Amino acid sequence: MLSNLGRTALGKIDEFLYGMGFFARVLKESALFFRRRKVGFKVLVMQILFTGIDALGITAIMALSIGAAIIIIGSSLLTEFGQGKLMYSILIIVITKELGPLLTAFVIIARSGTAIATELGGMAVGHEIEAYVAVGVDPVAYIAAPRFLGVVISNMALDLYFNIFGLLGSFVVVQLVRPIAFNEYFRNLFTILQPWDILSGVGKGFVFGTIISVVSLYRGFAVERSVTEVPVAGIKAVGSSFIFCILADIAMTAAQYLR
Amino acid sequence: MKSIPELEIRGLRSVRGGYEALRDVSLELARGETLFCMGNAGSGKSTLLKTAAGICLPAAGEVLFRGTPLSHMNKREEEMFRKASGFAFQDAALWANQSIYENLALPIRLHESGWSEAEVERAGRKAAELVGWEGNMRERPAELSLGERKLISIARALVLDPELLFMDDPTWGLDEALAAHVSGILLDLKARGRSIIVSSAASDLVSSCADTVAVLIDGFLAAHGAYSAAVAWDEGRLRAVTGRLKPRETVPEWATGLAGEWAAAIASDTTAPKDLEGGEEGQRKKRGKE
Numbered sequence: 147m148l149s150n151l152g153r154t155a156l157g158k159i160d161e162f163l164y165g166m167g168f169f170a171r172v173l174k175e176s177a178l179f180f181r182r183r184k185v186g187f188k189v190l191v192m193q194i195l196f197t198g199i200d201a202l203g204i205t206a207i208m209a210l211s212i213g214a215a216i217i218i219i220g221s222s223l224l225t226e227f228g229q230g231k232l233m234y235s236i237l238i239i240v241i242t243k244e245l246g247p248l249l250t251a252f253v254i255i256a257r258s259g260t261a262i263a264t265e266l267g268g269m270a271v272g273h274e275i276e277a278y279v280a281v282g283v284d285p286v287a288y289i290a291a292p293r294f295l296g297v298v299i300s301n302m303a304l305d306l307y308f309n310i311f312g313l314l315g316s317f318v319v320v321q322l323v324r325p326i327a328f329n330e331y332f333r334n335l336f337t338i339l340q341p342w343d344i345l346s347g348v349g350k351g352f353v354f355g356t357i358i359s360v361v362s363l364y365r366g367f368a369v370e371r372s373v374t375e376v377p378v379a380g381i382k383a384v385g386s387s388f389i390f391c392i393l394a395d396i397a398m399t400a401a402q403y404l405r
Numbered sequence: 406m407k408s409i410p411e412l413e414i415r416g417l418r419s420v421r422g423g424y425e426a427l428r429d430v431s432l433e434l435a436r437g438e439t440l441f442c443m444g445n446a447g448s449g450k451s452t453l454l455k456t457a458a459g460i461c462l463p464a465a466g467e468v469l470f471r472g473t474p475l476s477h478m479n480k481r482e483e484e485m486f487r488k489a490s491g492f493a494f495q496d497a498a499l500w501a502n503q504s505i506y507e508n509l510a511l512p513i514r515l516h517e518s519g520w521s522e523a524e525v526e527r528a529g530r531k532a533a534e535l536v537g538w539e540g541n542m543r544e545r546p547a548e549l550s551l552g553e554r555k556l557i558s559i560a561r562a563l564v565l566d567p568e569l570l571f572m573d574d575p576t577w578g579l580d581e582a583l584a585a586h587v588s589g590i591l592l593d594l595k596a597r598g599r600s601i602i603v604s605s606a607a608s609d610l611v612s613s614c615a616d617t618v619a620v621l622i623d624g625f626l627a628a629h630g631a632y633s634a635a636v637a638w639d640e641g642r643l644r645a646v647t648g649r650l651k652p653r654e655t656v657p658e659w660a661t662g663l664a665g666e667w668a669a670a671i672a673s674d675t676t677a678p679k680d681l682e683g684g685e686e687g688q689r690k691k692r693g694k695e
Contacts, residue, residue: 269500280458280492280571281512282483283511
């Protein structure tokens with residue numbers, strides 16, 4: 147039993163080190179990507195289109211709903227305690243710094259994380275990755291780097307969209323239910339909103355995008371020979387990305403508030 | 406002085422999916438030679454080709470292209486090797502999300518960066534014509550039959566007119582007419598002095614194209630030599646080659662092409678031979694002498 151435990155532990159350490167090595171290679175190839183974009187630029191554009199542009203609708207709906215809910219609850223509940231202005235602080239914390247980046251990451255995990263892992267898994271089973279190697283294409287440079295960059299750029303951009311829809315768009319929605327004076331809302335909002343709030347959210351988007359893309363790529367490349375491995379790779383990519391994103395979020399939030 | 410072989414495989418071991426797919430295989434391919442790797446399904450033929458082509462990493466051993474180990478090549482040398490070699494996959498392995506044209510154009514764009522799009526298209530069409538493909542170049546691989554996909558895979562391997570070719574079971578899954586067509590392509594390449602390694606279980610293809618044969622049984626190189634010698638193997642030699650087959654086991658179809666007496670020799674034998682020249686022990690002895 148002890149030897150089994152030891153073997154499992156060694157296997158996990160081996161997998162972790164391999165994953166770290168893979169992460170380092172993806173970072174290196176991504177840094178060099180724009181210097182030799184001749185074969186991977188189209189993949190990058192398609193990735194941004196799928197991850198960033200196609201997810202605009204669902205991101206907008208989520209941001210508008212959450213923003214509107216906070217404004218409605220805040221303006222009715224907090225004013226009863228004479229803390230009406232606290233609504234703006236809560237709105238900024240939730241939309242820009244906490245829930246916004248995390249929800250955006252979840253949308254990307256559900257859409258692009260599964261897509262990347264299963265697409266790569268399918269390519270591995272069909273020996274398409276071997277075919278790339280055979281003609282001299284480095285799979286990390288051509289397949290992984292543009293997808294990594296596409297997901298990271300899209301995640302950061304979606305965080306900005308989420309801020310715009312959550313802070314500004316939700317005001318418009320609220321006018322239909324509980325009108326608030328335009329001047330009052332925006333004066334209070336921009337008094338409390340600091341550039342750091344936006345930067346912190348976009349920074350989280352960078353970290354989450356990195357986690358989602360690297361985990362999904364790793365899981366996709368790990369598929370070896372059977373089509374039944376492909377959905378498993380998708381499930382593992384989603385599960386691992388959720389866990390790593392939540393853990394990273396806790397660490398970043400703790401670093402911000404426990405300074 | 407002995408000339409440097411086009412490709413040299415030294416003590417290759419490969420582990421795939423937890424089992425040993427190749428066990429200490431050593432081979433040489435001279436320039437202009439056509440070598441056929443033969444053996445049952447799962448004997449390690451495809452793994453040997455992929456490892457020799459640098460697509461899969463070996464667990465041990467080395468592959469040398471014109472004297473330079475693949476594992477020690479710098480980026481430029483590796484690019485030159487990729488440009489000088491082509492690989493046609495058993496299951497075609499075309500890039501599903503790209504058109505036939507893009508499948509043929511990518512290797513050219515990669516290795517001939519100075520070429521205009523018109524030149525790329527010309528070279529792509531030439532490769533397609535070479536394999537007799539006359540379909541729509543804008544179609545996706547999923548729209549083609551297996552035979553057509555295999556033809557395109559061969560065209561992709563030939564698109565840069567490489568000097569070294571790896572062809573993994575090129576006639577597998579093809580009808581007779583297409584198989585004959587592929588055989589013609591192989592003969593043409595052979596006539597043009599290309600060095601070719603083919604994995605195949607089709608005895609017709611072997612008899613028409615092979616200079617040398619290598620027989621793999623359970624990942625071991627059971628025999629390697631000139632095809633002309635292989636067809637004349639005597640009973641002892643045949644037993645050596647099939648030393649890993651169980652007594653009375655049906656002799657595979659590919660093996661019957663090598664010598665007519667093979668089937669009879671195996672069927673009449675109740676004890677499998679253990680140590681004969683050309684078998685695993687023979688190889689070990691040979692290395693010991695060296």
